[in-house]
Amino acid sequence: MGRGSGNPLAGSDEFVIMADFFSLRTVTWEDGRVKMIDQTALPNRLSYVVYTAPEQVAAAIRTMVVRGAPAIGVAAAMGVALAARRSKATNISGLVRDLETSASMLRSTRPTAVNLFWGIDRILAKARSSPSVKRAKEEVESEAKRMEDEDVEVNRKLGRAGADLIKDGDTVLTQCNAGSLATVGYGTALGVVRAAVEQGKLVKVLVPETRPALQGARLTAFELAHDGIPCTLISDTAVGYMMSLGRVDRVVVGADRITKDGYVFNKIGTYQEAVLAHTHGIPFHPAAPRSTFDLGRTYDEVTIEERGAEEVVQIRGRRIAPKGVPVSNPAFDMTPPELVTSMITERGLVAPPFEESIAAFMA
Amino acid sequence: MGRGSGNPLAGSDEFVIMADFFSLRTVTWEDGRVKMIDQTALPNRLSYVVYTAPEQVAAAIRTMVVRGAPAIGVAAAMGVALAARRSKATNISGLVRDLETSASMLRSTRPTAVNLFWGIDRILAKARSSPSVKRAKEEVESEAKRMEDEDVEVNRKLGRAGADLIKDGDTVLTQCNAGSLATVGYGTALGVVRAAVEQGKLVKVLVPETRPALQGARLTAFELAHDGIPCTLISDTAVGYMMSLGRVDRVVVGADRITKDGYVFNKIGTYQEAVLAHTHGIPFHPAAPRSTFDLGRTYDEVTIEERGAEEVVQIRGRRIAPKGVPVSNPAFDMTPPELVTSMITERGLVAPPFEESIAAFMA
Numbered sequence: 001m002g003r004g005s006g007n008p009l010a011g012s013d014e015f016v017i018m019a020d021f022f023s024l025r026t027v028t029w030e031d032g033r034v035k036m037i038d039q040t041a042l043p044n045r046l047s048y049v050v051y052t053a054p055e056q057v058a059a060a061i062r063t064m065v066v067r068g069a070p071a072i073g074v075a076a077a078m079g080v081a082l083a084a085r086r087s088k089a090t091n092i093s094g095l096v097r098d099l100e101t102s103a104s105m106l107r108s109t110r111p112t113a114v115n116l117f118w119g120i121d122r123i124l125a126k127a128r129s130s131p132s133v134k135r136a137k138e139e140v141e142s143e144a145k146r147m148e149d150e151d152v153e154v155n156r157k158l159g160r161a162g163a164d165l166i167k168d169g170d171t172v173l174t175q176c177n178a179g180s181l182a183t184v185g186y187g188t189a190l191g192v193v194r195a196a197v198e199q200g201k202l203v204k205v206l207v208p209e210t211r212p213a214l215q216g217a218r219l220t221a222f223e224l225a226h227d228g229i230p231c232t233l234i235s236d237t238a239v240g241y242m243m244s245l246g247r248v249d250r251v252v253v254g255a256d257r258i259t260k261d262g263y264v265f266n267k268i269g270t271y272q273e274a275v276l277a278h279t280h281g282i283p284f285h286p287a288a289p290r291s292t293f294d295l296g297r298t299y300d301e302v303t304i305e306e307r308g309a310e311e312v313v314q315i316r317g318r319r320i321a322p323k324g325v326p327v328s329n330p331a332f333d334m335t336p337p338e339l340v341t342s343m344i345t346e347r348g349l350v351a352p353p354f355e356e357s358i359a360a361f362m363a
Numbered sequence: 364m365g366r367g368s369g370n371p372l373a374g375s376d377e378f379v380i381m382a383d384f385f386s387l388r389t390v391t392w393e394d395g396r397v398k399m400i401d402q403t404a405l406p407n408r409l410s411y412v413v414y415t416a417p418e419q420v421a422a423a424i425r426t427m428v429v430r431g432a433p434a435i436g437v438a439a440a441m442g443v444a445l446a447a448r449r450s451k452a453t454n455i456s457g458l459v460r461d462l463e464t465s466a467s468m469l470r471s472t473r474p475t476a477v478n479l480f481w482g483i484d485r486i487l488a489k490a491r492s493s494p495s496v497k498r499a500k501e502e503v504e505s506e507a508k509r510m511e512d513e514d515v516e517v518n519r520k521l522g523r524a525g526a527d528l529i530k531d532g533d534t535v536l537t538q539c540n541a542g543s544l545a546t547v548g549y550g551t552a553l554g555v556v557r558a559a560v561e562q563g564k565l566v567k568v569l570v571p572e573t574r575p576a577l578q579g580a581r582l583t584a585f586e587l588a589h590d591g592i593p594c595t596l597i598s599d600t601a602v603g604y605m606m607s608l609g610r611v612d613r614v615v616v617g618a619d620r621i622t623k624d625g626y627v628f629n630k631i632g633t634y635q636e637a638v639l640a641h642t643h644g645i646p647f648h649p650a651a652p653r654s655t656f657d658l659g660r661t662y663d664e665v666t667i668e669e670r671g672a673e674e675v676v677q678i679r680g681r682r683i684a685p686k687g688v689p690v691s692n693p694a695f696d697m698t699p700p701e702l703v704t705s706m707i708t709e710r711g712l713v714a715p716p717f718e719e720s721i722a723a724f725m726a
Contacts, residue, residue, distance in 0.1 A: 043685040061712050208580065209683070211574060211598040217676070217684040232689045235574040235675055236599040240635025241696035272603025272639055300629050312572065312598055313580070316681035320572070321580040322406040322588050326595045333604035 001246055009109025025152070025184050027066055027075045027176070031143050032085055034078045036066050052097045053086065054079040054102035061109040064213060068182020069256040069292055070155070073115030074147050076106045080123040081144040084137050095133050099124055099133040099140075112332045113256035114294040119147065131267040150186035154289045155191040162192030162252065162287055162344035169226055170199040170249040173277075174241070174268035176210045177219035178287065188287040189252045190223060192344060197229055205231040206248060208239055210269060212311040213330060236269055243280040249278045252344070255288035262337030262354025263299035268330050274339040286335075287344035295362055305331040368619050388495035388515070388547050390429055390438045392508050395448055397441040397714020399429050403543055406585040416449065417442040419467035424479070427576060432619040432655055433518070436478030437510050437684040439469045443486040444507040447500050456477025462487055462503075474666040475695045476619035477657040482510065514547035517652045517709045518554040524557030525615065525650055525707035531564040533612040536602070536640075539573045539630035540582035541650065551650040553586060555707060558691055560592055568594040569611060571602055573632060575674040575692060600634055608644040614640045615707070621657045623634035625700030625717025631693050637702040649698075650707035658725055668694040 027036045034051045041047050041127065047064060051057050057079030058127030061068050064077045083102035087097040089182055103120045110116060126143045167171065172193055176182075179190030186194060196203045210216035217233055224231040234242060242248055251273055257265040264270070264286045277284040294302075309327035313319060321327075342357075343350040350357045390399045391425075397414045403426065404410050413422050419488060420442030423429050427440045446465035454459040466483045489506045493499030513525060528634045529535065536555055538543075542553030568587055573579035580596055587594040597605060605611055614622060614636055620628040627633070627649045629707040657665075672690035676682060682689075706713040713720045 044682065208600075209574065211572065211600055214683050217688075221688045222685045225688055230689075232691050233675060233684055234691050235631065237571075237574055237630075237632030237635070238693060238696075239690065240638055241631060241693060242691070244634060244696075267600075268598065268604060269600030271607060272600070272635065275642050276635055276638055277601055280640065312596060315678045316683060318679035318681055319407065320577050320679060321596055322585045324532060325580075325584045325588055326593075328595050328597050328601065328605070330604060333601075333607075 017043075023146065024182050026071050027078065027148065027184055029078055029081070029148055031139070032141070034075065034082060036060065036075065039067060039219060040065055042181075042218050052082060053106055053255050054083045054106060057082065058109050060123060061106070063322050069113035069115040069254065070151055070183040070188065070289060071181070072110065072113055073119035074144075074151055075119075075183055076109075076116050077123045077147050078144045079106045079120035080120055080214065081140050081224060084140040086126065090134060092127070092133060092136060095136055096124070096127055099127050110305055112305045113292075115256075115291045118291045122147065131160060148184050152186050155186040155188060156195070157346040158188060158287060158289060158344055159191035159195030159344065161348045162285065163195035163199055163201075165250065165283070165285065165344070166192065166196035166201060166203055167249070170201070171204040171206055171207040171247060173208070173242070173248045173251045173273065175208055175216065175270050175273055175328070177215040177223070177254045179220055179223045181223060182220045182254060186225075188254045188289065190220065192252050192287050194227065203229065205229060206242060207233050207267065208236045209233060210267060211236055214315070215267070223260065226276060239273055240276045240344050243276055243282060248280070248282055249275075251282060251284045253286055255286040255292050256332055257302055258286065258288055258293045258343065258358070259288050259297050259299050259302060260293075260295045260355065260358055261298045261342065262358060263302075264340060265302055265304070265332050265334040266335065268333050270332040271335045274335040278339050283341040284339060285341055285344050289346050290362060293358060293362055295359070299334060299336075302334070307331045310341065371508040371673050373701075388511065388575045389434050389544050390441065390511065390547055392441055392444070392504070392511055395504070397440065397445060399423065400544065401428050402430060402582060403428055403553055405544075405581050406718060413443060417446045417469060420445065421469050421472050424469070430578070431540060432476035432478040432617065433514055433546040433551065433652060434544070435473065435476055436482035436654055437507075437514055437547055438482075439472075439479050440482035440510050441488045441507045442469045444503050447490065447503040452496060453652065455490070455493060455496060455499060459487070460489055462490050473668055474667045476655075477675040478619070480656045481654045485510065488544065490691055511547050515549050518546055518549040518551060519558070520555035520709040521551060521652060521681070521707055522549060522558030524709065524711045525563055525648065526558035526564075528613065528646070528648065528707070529555065529559035529564060529566055530612070531670060531700055533564070534567040534610060536571070536611045536614045536636065537583060538571055538579065539585070540578040542583055542586045542587060544582045545617055550586075551617045551652065553583065555615050555650050556592060557590065566592065568592060568631045569605060570594050570596050571599045571632065572596060573630060577678070578630070602636055603639045606639055606645060611643070611645055612638075614645060614647045616649055618649040618655050618696055620665055621651055621656045621706065621721070622660050622662050622665060623656075623658045623718065623721055624661045625703065625721060627698040627703060628667070628695050629698065631696050634696040634698045637698040641702050647702060648704055648707050652672055652709050656721060656725055658722070662699075663701055664699060665697070666698065667719055
């Protein structure tokens with residue numbers, strides 16, 4: 001395969017590697033640059049992009065070259081680290097000003113996943129507490145690398161905690177992609193599946209395609225096929241019917257933000273999966289690390305991103321609806337705590353009543 | 364526009380008309396031939412196909428050139444009428460044998476919509492009761508034309524019966540396309556909307572795109588835009604969230620078969636809409652003519668069509684999932700009577716308990 005052509009970002013070095021990408025990472029810091037899988041090209045082409053400027057990382061987050069709450073948290077942190085490398089400031093306050101400028105741009109990319117803000121704030125705190133510009137630049141970079149490594153380790157712990165819920169032979173329904181590709185590696189919801197498989201269990205995954213951006217069809221099916229984990233792809237319209245046929249044992253999804261009152265913000269379609277699971281008596285579990293929890297907000301203080309109509313009226317460049325038809329395209333929805341059986345985290349299960357258990361878990 | 368190219372059927376005369384197609388009909392009998400809109404080309408191109416052989420009509424039904432329970436009922440009847448025109452039989456039993464052969468082929472195209480079987484049986488009964496081959500051929504043809512005309516008249520009655528449910532300013536959620544394009548004209552679920560608009564009410568329609576075949580995006584949005592009825596297109600994943608925001612006042616859908624025990628078979632995604640409507644306290648109404656009711660069967664005796672994987676893994680010719688991923692693609696689902704508020708028919712509303720009310724309505 002030659003040089004890729006599908007990436008919308010100017011100024012990036014793009015190349016194609018068909019190697020075993022799960023030994024690599026979705027987002028990684030490499031020689032002072034940010035390297036990531038271009039997820040917009042999947043599953044047709046596996047290619048990587050390399051960025052040297054925070055503006056490139058911001059564009060990548062906005063256009064979903066990288067997506068998934070944990071992955072964009074780490075990517076945004078690395079975007080700030082690129083700003084630090086580039087800064088010509090001669091004192092800490094000058095450096096912090098430069099970083100704040102890039103941070104502000106990175107924060108404006110997507111509003112819903114709290115990990116984005118968490119990742120940026122963590123890097124900024126490092127810079128602010130450094131004694132010199134030189135030390136700050138070193139610490140910012142090592143913090144970004146630490147966040148990358150931590151992400152995989154956290155997901156492995158989370159996976160093990162959730163795997164105990166899964167019985168041999170279970171079919172797990174998910175939504176969107178909360179896998180390797182939504183994180184640096186291993187995944188949250190799919191990390192639970194991977195950990196259960198590592199325990200020797202047979203686990204099947206039912207994958208809704210997840211319109212409009214098709215992360216289920218494009219990314220989750222791709223990951224699972226790669227790992228040899230049995231999966232079946234369905235249209236989003238078939239979720240309820242599959243439940244009614246008894247073909248779903250458990251629902252495990254990711255999360256973009258979980259507020260202190262236990263409301264779960266995740267990819268559009270999650271809420272209706274939760275309602276349908278409740279109706280059919282099927283357990284429903286968001287799987288998310290601490291960085292996804294937002295103790296500073298209640299459900300009514302979260303912005304749900306509305307994305308452009310073109311995601312709905314075009315699929316992979318083909319028009320599927322009449323020109324000019326009005327579209328509503330919320331990218332996320334909100335699932336209330338009463339529909340959640342338990343939350344799967346790197347510190348084990350968080351169970352109802354959630355307001356108390358979340359506070360205890362985060363303490 | 365020139366001669367169309369998107370139609371998969373060989374041997375049909377295809378041409379493009381951009382005239383006001385709602386003054387025409389989705390399926391019509393014209394000079395001894397069957398003329399229909401090629402719905403696979405919508406909304407990109409409005410074109411008509413003309414068939415002279417029952418095999419062409421069968422292929423058109425199978426590939427969804429024509430779809431929608433009432434429309435395929437009439438189309439299949441016309442397919443049998445084409446067989447009558449072609450038959451060289453010299454006596455009634457020979458003619459009926461010829462018609463049975465074509466009827467058998469037409470019956471095998473799609474299993475779920477009962478209208479298909481109803482349309483075929485009605486034509487066969489005409490042929491069987493005719494005194495001569497000549498009379499049989501005349502009667503079969505006039506019966507097919509009568510069915511075409513009746514369909515529009517029935518839908519207008521049904522629309523008026525349902526329109527009384529709709530309040531000025533209501534937003535109606537539908538599913539798939541149960542409009543002009545699913546019938547000869549006017550529509551069932553969208554007939555209710557049209558009738559409410561004719562009563563001077565402002566009605567907005569919320570249109571889920573209805574994967575995999577995208578009849579909502581391609582056909583319903585097209586019809587409503589054409590008629591100037593306000594609509595908003597959403598992904599199928601956004602149905603529950605829209606309800607939770609209070610953006611749906613009533614759900615009105617079509618039906619492919621309603622069994623004597625009140626179970627509603629309709630496009631995949633209908634069942635989950637019904638569950639979600641129930642959870643949110645939103646009334647749910649299938650709209651269907653008598654030809655959609657099946658007094659001969661209970662819910663467990665209906666076959667739900669499973670269609671090919673390519674509908675899910677490709678959209679308009681573009682691959683959206685990895686090669687070889689297993690797919691489950693049920694084309695329909697089943698909604699139990701306890702989720703139905705009332706059914707809208709050409710004889711008024713059919714209300715619970717449905718077993719009794721359906722028997723009375725059909726008597």
